[in-house]
Amino acid sequence: MDDDVTASLPPELVSEILLRLRPDEPEHLFHAAFVCNAWLRAICDPAFLLRYCAFQVCPPLLGLLHRLRVIEGDPAPRLACTTAVPLSPTPPFASPSTAAMAASSSTRGTTIGISLSGTLSRASSIACRTLASRG
Amino acid sequence: MAAATDDAGDSNEMIRVVSSDGEHFEMPEAAANLSLVLRHMIEDDCADAAGIPLAVVAAKPLAKIVDYCTKHAAKSSGLTIEEAEELKRFDAEFIEVDTDMLYDLLVAADFMGVEGLSKLAVQRTADLIKGKTPEQNRETFGIVNDFTPEEEEEICKENEWAFQITKPPSRLC
Numbered sequence: 303m304d305d306d307v308t309a310s311l312p313p314e315l316v317s318e319i320l321l322r323l324r325p326d327e328p329e330h331l332f333h334a335a336f337v338c339n340a341w342l343r344a345i346c347d348p349a350f351l352l353r354y355c356a357f358q359v360c361p362p363l364l365g366l367l368h369r370l371r372v373i374e375g376d377p378a379p380r381l382a383c384t385t386a387v388p389l390s391p392t393p394p395f396a397s398p399s400t401a402a403m404a405a406s407s408s409t410r411g412t413t414i415g416i417s418l419s420g421t422l423s424r425a426s427s428i429a430c431r432t433l434a435s436r437g
Numbered sequence: 438m439a440a441a442t443d444d445a446g447d448s449n450e451m452i453r454v455v456s457s458d459g460e461h462f463e464m465p466e467a468a469a470n471l472s473l474v475l476r477h478m479i480e481d482d483c484a485d486a487a488g489i490p491l492a493v494v495a496a497k498p499l500a501k502i503v504d505y506c507t508k509h510a511a512k513s514s515g516l517t518i519e520e521a522e523e524l525k526r527f528d529a530e531f532i533e534v535d536t537d538m539l540y541d542l543l544v545a546a547d548f549m550g551v552e553g554l555s556k557l558a559v560q561r562t563a564d565l566i567k568g569k570t571p572e573q574n575r576e577t578f579g580i581v582n583d584f585t586p587e588e589e590e591e592i593c594k595e596n597e598w599a600f601q602i603t604k605p606p607s608r609l610c
Contacts, residue, residue: 315543315559322563336571336592339583 316344317353325358452479453488454503460496461488464503468510472502473550493548498541505531505554532561536578539565 311319320341323331331354335345344350368380452469454462469475469484478489491499512524534542539558546555566574575582584592 311540311543312547315547318559319562319566322560323566327567330567332596333569333571334566334574336584337574337582338580 313344316340317350320344321354321357452484455488455490456494456496456499457492458496462499462503464507465510468506471506471510471551494545498545501542502545502551509553528557532557
């Protein structure tokens, strides 16, 4: 096999492929972003995210981030995934309004709805930083 | 030579194409018309007996593309439900290829402007990506991990919560 088979594809073909990763299991797209720099760049491109949302109709909700607030030091936030274990009472969480409902009903800490676009813009900022530091 | 003469469609004229490694293929004009590039060449009267040269498409993927176009051209209009199902089955079997051939088909279909095949190959590649860890995807597609260890560590650390979904971070990076 040739080295670097898929990475040597034209960027527009890479985007076309990644565009077809279904949002019902959004971590597939997230994991694909960490295969190589070319894929990370393709997925973090704002134009790609816009196309993805249009192509797949709605941006999926990855899960709810549960962050406990304690007096001494904050423990790592915990992700309650919406794709593997649906959270009652109205699974799956598909709209921001449902996420907002879940967030407001949380009493122990802060619960934040994480959408795919939010996640990847976070990854994008890491990529930008690492690329910039590489020079 | 491709076995592409049984389903000739409406047009009797055969179009010759030449692969980058000099192999000649023939297909009905209706089949060639499924390729944007070939259709333009035919419209511009560039399809002569010597054949249309395709400089970046090797013989192996070209043989597959000729088969695909011939099959689809013969069944292009007035499909019954059974015929549509059969065409779907043909597509599913057609795209069961190794990653080298899949890569060749992706590039060739894109170059030749065969929209249906391009979509089929792109979807097949996406299906192969699904459900794999980054490392498994690198293995499947022969991709070199070009993140530095520092970048990997930073990505895993910053996104630790996301990797909790299926596997611990150590197995993903």
